[in-house]
Amino acid sequence: MSVELKTGRAAAQADGAAEGYRAGRTLTYATEFARQWRRKRTQLALGFMVVLPVILLIAFELGGSDDDGRSGRGQFSQLSDAAISGGLNFAMFALFVSASFLLVVVVALFHGDTVAAEASWGSLRYLLAVPVPRARLLGVKLAVALSYSALAVLALLGTALLLGTVRYGWHPLQSGIAAEIPPGEGLLRLLATAGFLGINMLVVAGLAFLLSVLTDAPLGAVGGAVLLYIVSSILDQITALGELRNFLPTHFAQAYLGLLTTPMQFDDIIKGTISAVCYFTAFCALAFYRFSRKDVVS
Amino acid sequence: MLLAGLAAWAVWPEDPGYRTVDERVSVRTGPLGDQDVSLDTRLYLPDGASAGNKVPALLLAHGFGGTKESVALDAQDLAGLGYAVLTWTAQGFGASTGQIHLNSPDYEVRDAQRLLDHLAKRDDIQLDASGDPRVGVLGGSYGGALSLLLAAQDKRVDAIVPMITWNDLGKSLFAQSAATTDDGVFKQAWAGVFFSSGMSGGRGGGGGLDLESLGANGEAPGEGGEAPGAGGAGPANLNPQCGRWAADICQTYLRVAAAGRLDADSRQQLAARSPGSVLNQIKAPTLLIQGLADSLFPLTEADANARGIAANGTPVRVAWFSGGHDGGDGPQSDADRLKFLTAQWFDHYLKGNGEAPAASFTYSRITGLDAVDRGTMATGYQITDYPGLTGQSAVQVPVSGGPRTVANPPNGTPAALSSLPGTGSGALSSFVNGVVSDLPGQHARFESAPLAQAVSVVGTPSVQIRAASPTGEAVLYVKLYDVDPNGSAALSMGLIAPVRLTGLPTAIDQARPVQVTLPGIVREFEAGHRLRITIATADQSYLGLAAPVDYTVAVGPADGGGLVTLPTAPGTPIATADALWLYVLLGLVALLAVGLAIVIVVARRRHRRVDHSVSAAHADTPLWVRGLRKTYGDFVAVDSIDFTVERGQVVGLLGPNGAGKTTSLRVLMGLTQATAGEVLIFGHRLAPGAPVLSRIGALVEGPGFLPHLSGEQNLAAYWRATGRPWEEARFDDALAIAGLGDAVKRKVKNYSHGMKQRLAVAQAMLGLPELLVLDEPTDGLDPPQIAEMRRVLQRYASDGRAVLVSSHLLAEVEQTCTHAVVVHKGRVVASGRVDEIVGDSPTTLLDVTDIDLASKTLDRLDGVTGYAVDGERTLVVDLGDVSRTDAVSALVRAGVGIDRVTPRRRLEDAFLALVGDSTAGSGDR
Structure with a gap:
């Protein structure tokens, strides 16, 4: 530790900042992306998205042909019956099974962890002392979390499509509720489904992000977001709530199934998008408002 | 609410x-x-x-x-x-x-x-x-x-x-x-x-x-x-x-x-x-x-x-x-x-x-x-106009199959099920494709080839059938199925066409074709699907013939195959509320974009309105704090703190736990907002996120690192987050200060507390900031490292930079710092040069055998400023001008036995004198 520190008085800028400092250059998207990329959590989450289709494929290969009928979701359950009819259907099935819970958890993980994890490590105060402007810190973190969430959906979709096509071939998309959809159009519908799922996940993203700002416990933010999502889903099952259900953030979660019918049903997709965008905006606005005025004591 | x-x-x-x-x-x-x-x-x-x-x-x-x-x-x-x-x-x-x-x-x-x-x-x-x-x-x-x-x-x-x-x-x-x-x-x-x-x-x-x-x-x-x-x-x-x-x-x-x-x-x-x-x-x-x-x-x-x-x-x-x-x-x-x-x-x-x-x-x-x-x-x-049930035009699809024999069950039981009268609404989905079960032996099927293109049927399809019956009479049910390529068949809405035929021949070749109007439907028969005409003998919804006889049935005229006539009437889709919602969505997105723009503009404007003036008098003062106050609700964490850190100084911030040291440092780092008071850094007014913070290196409240990165990666990631040029970081200097050797390549989560502490000091020194703020920097370090740290800090300040160290280790502050600020209960109780605070007259502890005799002896000794009795056998003596040697020999001469002579740590005295014996912090007030 015996060091001779070099001498010389550093120059300063007019606003008092050290030379070379620009608020707009602090904590860039790429820096934050790299910071998160090296985390086990990130790698595991993305890795599982790749592994899930493999597990599904193995399950289909090992499993017998017997099934317990079309219990539960009526004709939509044919989606699982048709899963092995082609790569498109396999990918659709992979999306279908992950939409209600796995993606929710993954998105909540990426967003709930943003600020809360930095706070729990103690690194948040050093970033703020750099200083990274608070709005910028939040904005970059949100952008990176959104990117990783999108990456997760794409990883799942890509792997499932690749595996499914290699194993089951490139065949028309069968939905069980409409006619066969030719592969080209089927791929577009698959992408649209993934797109809507992503938009719908904005609700979870916004909620987890807000909770992440409000608490210093990353698990609390992730768990809280998942919990609230599930509560909303449960309330949505209570038809007695009537019109009020339209305002539940999860009410349109399954609207993507409308993309499998012919012609496609965009009504609920659009309403779902409106709902998701509204919730996302509200949650994020609250998060920014709260964080920009918060005393960081952790 | x-x-x-x-x-x-x-x-x-x-x-x-x-x-x-x-x-x-x-x-x-x-x-x-x-x-x-x-x-x-x-x-x-x-x-x-x-x-x-x-x-x-x-x-x-x-x-x-x-x-x-x-x-x-x-x-x-x-x-x-x-x-x-x-x-x-x-x-x-x-x-x-x-x-x-x-x-x-x-x-x-x-x-x-x-x-x-x-x-x-x-x-x-x-x-x-x-x-x-x-x-x-x-x-x-x-x-x-x-x-x-x-x-x-x-x-x-x-x-x-x-x-x-x-x-x-x-x-x-x-x-x-x-x-x-x-x-x-x-x-x-x-x-x-x-x-x-x-x-x-x-x-x-x-x-x-x-x-x-x-x-x-x-x-x-x-x-x-x-x-x-x-x-x-x-x-x-x-x-x-x-x-x-x-x-x-x-x-x-x-x-x-x-x-x-x-x-x-x-x-x-x-x-x-x-x-x-x-x-x-x-x-x-x-x-x-x-x-x-x-x-x-x-x-x-x-x-x-x-x-x-x-x-x-x-x-x-x-x-x-x-x-x-x-x-x-x-x-x-x-x-x-x-x-x-x-x-x-x-x-x-x-x-x-x-x-x-x-x-x-x-x-x-x-x-x-x-x-x-x-x-x-x-x-x-x-x-535009009601086309009736036969549509605007028709498509004819041949169905094939020779005559078949089908059995009429006695009294119509068992019978196929096509609809469930009286169950009413809510079950529509089950009717879309029918709930049909045709019974073996009771029905004949006639199928078409897969359709080359989709047919959208609007109206009543029709087909010709022939039938022969030994009794000359027959009740038959004709159904039109939509069969998908997987072979599953759908009966549109569960509708069937019952026919009662009389005067039938006993042999099928003599039967004359009869035109059957099938139920009116609206259905799209997809390309690749087949049409299937099923002729059944019994249905649960209808009262058929009771006699168990066998019929022979066929489609179409005797000389050719059957043709199913499908009426079509292409309509224009009626616009629904979808379009409206789409506009709502577009409007919403536009609104959000505008809203975001307004927020940014307002934030910029507000930022510009903030006082950016530089106080010329303090432009060269690294830190100038006046009247700093921070309250959390009713709780006063920092009452009022004033101090100054000048270039070249190593200032120690001293105080018992809860005195308000860390709270003050948090404000200095822009982490929390002061309730009142003014902080100038190089003359710039401090606010959370103020650019001038970039001239401060800090270690506050312990190290904070990303556990999944190595020490080196952490420092690199931190510097990248500052966005400043790489060469300004003085990376090697910082690593040398950390002194972690090869451990710098290991992940931080495996570090000991001391290692993290050294890495944190190194991080604070990245870029050699002009003001270094360190909170308990020697926490977790071993004595040689503490000594080294002391030298590093003294050297750091020798070049016009300044260091602010908060500590509760009095000896360390005494040895490291040029200046000290003593904080107690949220207020500064003393500040200035360390030797000024300590004062000129060192005290000595004397453990003696006879305390009365010793007191009398000291009373008689010229030059002793004063003393105090501390316990049964201990005297705290301010020797003033008298040397320790003279004092001890005088006491020995007087016959006082001396067990121990200890020079008192000087700052500790001063500290105790300033804050008293109370260990209560400001939080206990």
Whole structure:
């Protein structure tokens, strides 16, 4: 530790900042992306998205042909019956099974962890002392979390499509509720489904992000977001709530199934998008408002 | 609070926009007009209706088995549109007296005429002439037929909207799809459902769900208590065989149901109760609404009504929807469309508002299941002119297969199941593709090749069949399936075509082809799908032939294959609310973009308004703090702190735990906002995120690293986050300060506390900031490292930089710092050079054997400033000018035994003197 520190008085800028400092250059998207990329959590989450289709494929290969009928979701359950009819259907099935819970958890993980994890490590105060402007810190973190969430959906979709096509071939998309959809159009519908799922996940993203700002416990933010999502889903099952259900953030979660019918049903997709965008905006606005005025004591 | 608001909103009484008048209206009815019947009525009067503001009226009739309650919701809707809506319970049902005459012109229709009289007497109903109210009539099923019959019988009716009703009741109940005889096959399931619901006089009040209630899909009979005692028709007095049915109708039913055939009397009796015979009398503009999922009154009934009424030159419009007696209300989009059409119809023909509605024909096709609400989704289509059931054009598809032998089971059991009469709405999804099970041996299949292109069928397909029977007679059920490439077959809406054939040869080669009109459907047969014609011998909904015989059946003429004729009528999709929602979405996105832009602009402007002035007097002072105060609610963490850190100084911030050191440092780093006071860093006013913070390196409240990165990666990631040029970091210097050796490549989560601490100091020194703020920097370090750290800090400040160290290790501050600031209970109790605070006179501890003697000796010694007794054997002595050696020898000479002589740590004295013995921090005040 015996060091001779070099001498010389550093120059300063007019606003008092050290030379070379620009608020707009602090904590860039790429820096934050790299910071998160090296985390086990990130790698595991993305890795599982790749592994899930493999597990599904193995399950289909090992499993017998017997099934317990079309219990539960009526004709939509044919989606699982048709899963092995082609790569498109396999990918659709992979999306279908992950939409209600796995993606929710993954998105909540990426967003709930943003600020809360930095706070729990103690690194948040050093970033703020750099200083990274608070709005910028939040904005970059949100952008990176959104990117990783999108990456997760794409990883799942890509792997499932690749595996499914290699194993089951490139065949028309069968939905069980409409006619066969030719592969080209089927791929577009698959992408649209993934797109809507992503938009719908904005609700979870916004909620987890807000909770992440409000608490210093990353698990609390992730768990809280998942919990609230599930509560909303449960309330949505209570038809007695009537019109009020339209305002539940999860009410349109399954609207993507409308993309499998012919012609496609965009009504609920659009309403779902409106709902998701509204919730996302509200949650994020609250998060920014709260964080920009918060005393960081952790 | 949100919940409370929602609850309040939910229970808040809403102005319904109408008031109701419940009234029993006595009418004289019967062929001679001499029978008194008391009708249970309810009039819905819209707000504002009065003698000065007369409103047009609507008669809203309920379905079979219903009461005035079952149409309540529709009545409320219509009253909301500004009509006086009169609902009543038809005679023989509910609380009305009388008997069920099945829409007899002498009874039910006459009752309705008397109700028109009743309306005409009111002063708030608009009149066309004296005794002639401006009135429309609507209803479903039983009520629909009444509206047609009333319009034919009474010219005062100005417009009608009959829904899912019959043209010929005889033909409806005895269905015949073959173009041979009129003799049909008895719809025993439906007939039974209706007859039984008339036994008890109909269900009572209850839901009243739109068309479900309009359409008499004969739910379980209502509560017995609903029936009145007035007419002597209470449950106790009911005839066990006929219930509230009129005797003549009851006897007819018993006769034809037993025989399974319609005789001449009954045919005539039913014809009198059917609009078919009086269509030429109808002059009131008619909007006919018929259901696609209706095995009781199929599309052919509405088609016959439409053609009959249009022949008079009366305006007629036809609409089909994906519901009916089997399918209920159908999808929401259909319900909305029908409501719109009905309102438009009455608005023009009763109120005179708007253009005359076009004669265009609208229908809907089931497109799938609603993914969100689990209902059925349908798309509406529109065609300029009603094309009838045979479509605008036709496609012919050959089906192949030779003659097959099929067995008729004895008494029609076991039989195939195609529909479930009376189960009503809500089950529409199960009807979309039918619930069919064909029994082996009882049916023959004839399939087409896969369709080359999709065919969108709108209307009644048809096919020719041939049959041979040993008895010369056969009852067959012809079905058209849509078979997908996987082989699963769908029967559209579960509709089948029953045919009764007579005069058949015993051999199939002698059989003549018979044209069979299949049920009307709206369905898209996809490309690649096949058509399948199935001819079956028994069906649970129909009464077939009892004799167990074998038939031979085939399709098409003997010399060629069968051809299925598919009518098509391409329609234009009706725009739905989708488009509106899309605009809402686009508007929302635009709004958000604008909102975001405004927020950014406002934030920039506010940022510009912040005081950026530089205090020239302090421009070269690394840190200048005055009146710093921080409170959390009532709790005062920092009361008022003033101090200054000049270049070249190493300033120690001293204080007991809770004195406010860390809180002050947090404010200095911009992590928390001060309640009051001013902090200048190089003359720049400090605020959270102020750019001048970039000239400060800090270690506050322990290290904070990303555990998944190595020490080196952490430093690199931190520097990258500053966005400053890489070469300014002085990375190697910092690593050397950390002194972690190879450990710097290991992940931080495996570091000891001391290692993290050193890495944190190194991070604070990255870029050699002009002001270094370190909170307990030696925490977790071992003594050699502490010594090294001391040297590093002293050297760091020697070059015009400054260091602020907070610590509770007094010796360390004493040895490291040039200056000290002592904080206690949120206030500065001393500040200045360390040696000034310590003072010039060091003290010494003396443990002596005789404390009195020692005291006396010291008293006599010149130069001793003072002393204090501390315990039984210890003296704290301020020796002043006297050297320690002289003092000890003087004491020894005096005979005082000395156990121990200890020079006191000087800053500690000063510290204790300043803050007292209390260990309580500011938090305990």
